[in-house]
Amino acid sequence: MGSPLYRRIAQQIKDEIEEGRWKEGESIPTELHLSKQFDASRVTVRQAIKLLVEEGLLEKIQGSGTYVKEQKIEHNIFELISFTEEMRSLNKEPINKVMDFQLIEPEDQVKRMLKLKDGDQVFYVRRQRLVDEVPYVLEDTYLPVDLFPNLSYKIMTGSKYDYIEKEVGKKIKDSFQEVIPVLPEEDIARALMVDTETPILKIRSYSIFEDGTVFEYSENHFKSDEYKFTLRASRP
Template identity: 35%
Template sequence: MSSPVYIQIHNQIKKDIEAGVWAVGDRIPSERELALEFNVSRMTLRQAVQTLVEEGILERQVGAGTFVARKKVQEKMTGVTSFTELMEEQGKKPSSRTVSYLVTTPSLSEMERLKLKDDEKVLRMERIRYADEVPICFEVATLPYSLVKDYERNQITTSLYRTLEESGRKIGHAQQSVSAQVASERIAEYLNIKRGSAILRLRQITELGDGTPFEYVRTQYAGDKFEFYLEK
């Protein structure tokens, strides 16, 4: 099973950055130039670049272009973020709409973060998460397929953490990072906000109780509907 074209482009750009083709802070070629180089449509190229932006590898600067991202100062947050439990604690009804649900070959980033072998597959799903029917965030979650292949789809999309715990798997630690960005046209449509609105981006790698990473999530929260609370 071959990866989608945009993932193949994502992998090549990531390899080029790691090989020093572009250094931190460098501006990468325009979408038009890259689309010609890879012989794909600008829409496909834009999807590959947006995936790298969501992972914090690239960053967009309005009016200037797309650059290799600088490392950001990180603030440690306590606890594992579970959207379903978080909403229920606040007296809101959580729900979600699945945009895509695909068993596929992992990207290089997904392989690294989930410590997968070359022949392993992943489940990659995109969801819009709601609180009392109001769209709060757009989430891309990648899971080792071997971990979830015996579960029903609704068990995974409704509340993965609860499903795992009910089957005897303990949720362990999570590594989280939060940064700011502006909403793309696609995300703005999903979250019912204006394009260019403030977005809080969370990247999280979650482990099972034995330290095995089982979830790599990239979530974009509507800035006017959600805030992170940090405890020290």
């Protein structure tokens, strides 16, 4: 016995979305239009839409209508959570692929951000952050050797913040971030699987412990087709 008609209609609507005929963020056709398109009652169409709302492909906005839901990850820049924590909160299991791990004497900009003295060294780590084998973020991070003498390649394949808080025993307080839209350099574009003409979002950030010590400087490159950045502004 075949699947119910409303499920078959739901699958056809999914196909329309995947093939780009229904665009993310746009309102869907009316129930009347869909009942004619699929030669089904409005009740059946309504069941199909309800199923897709439950699956997260469509969203109903009270008093406005039903829309194709944007599938970008919504990143709140006022919330200080790691990539691993963010993905797990969305029931996704991230993978951190370490592409470079070096002990270096940093350039002046990094030295200034981390408030280092001449001769101080840092760990430079480049990580590709993936979900379901798709790269979402390319991270370049610099961590002072004096603060993290036991840092290793293996540690950086996991959650950096977990290591800092649970193993090093330090409490992270704040991160200061600057967001810049850029065209990626060739090596960054290759790691994110985009071309060099595709804009990405670059975030420069430095983070501090509760005692005010700057412990990290990072440059994160986000795929703009996977991420959107949100903030909430309150009127005083």
